[in-house]
Amino acid sequence: MRSLIIEDAHELTEIRKSCFKDFWSEEEFRSMLSEKSFFGFREDYGFILCCKALDDVDIVTFCVDPKYRRMGIGKRLLSEVIKFAVKNRCKIFLEVAEKNYPARNLYNSLGFKEISIRKDYYKFKNETQNAVVMKYSSI
Numbered sequence: 001m002r003s004l005i006i007e008d009a010h011e012l013t014e015i016r017k018s019c020f021k022d023f024w025s026e027e028e029f030r031s032m033l034s035e036k037s038f039f040g041f042r043e044d045y046g047f048i049l050c051c052k053a054l055d056d057v058d059i060v061t062f063c064v065d066p067k068y069r070r071m072g073i074g075k076r077l078l079s080e081v082i083k084f085a086v087k088n089r090c091k092i093f094l095e096v097a098e099k100n101y102p103a104r105n106l107y108n109s110l111g112f113k114e115i116s117i118r119k120d121y122y123k124f125k126n127e128t129q130n131a132v133v134m135k136y137s138s139i
Contacts, residue, residue: 001076004040004047006033012047012063019063021125032060041080044068048077050084050092055139057085059094062103074106082110086138095131097122104132112136 004012009029017023032038032049038060040049046064050057059081064074085092095118096103112134121131 001041001043001080004033004042004049006030008042008047009033012042012049015045015047015063015065016061018065018067024061039084041077043073043077046073046077048081050081052088052090055088055090057081057090057092059092062094069102074103075110078106078110082136082138085136089139091139092136094134095121096134098130098132104134107134107136110136111138 009026012029013023013026029049032051037051037053038049039052040047042048045068048062049060051060052058062074062077064077081092084090092112094107094112096107098117113136114132115135116133118131118133120128122129
């Protein structure tokens with residue numbers, strides 16, 4: 001586990017392509033990682049990218065290559081963000097597709113609470129899905 005750096009941009013693009021149809025370009029990752037407010041963590045097959053503003057941390061994207069899921073990578077990455085938030089007295093926010101039960105179960109198991117719904121937030125090939133907005137707070 002280590003912090004994200006600008007030089008990770010190409011690998012982050014590849015990992016995100018394996019997880020989402022709407023992948024982000026290497027340049028988009030470089031741009032975000034060059035900003036002071038963005039930070040994150042990575043392992044070989046996954047990463048989590050966040051943006052900090054005042055005492056809030058927003059999880060911008062969180063990806064684990066589908067071939068390596070259910071091996072604890074996601075839990076370790078999310079736990080690093082939680083440690084950061086506790087140390088810095090921050091709240092964490094994220095959105096997750098309503099039908100993404102494995103992710104929602106992970107978030108719930110680590111203490112995230114569902115706080116609202118964003119109607120038709122995600123546009124998938126054959127459907128739209130609501131986003132469940134979740135919050136973690138140790139404050």
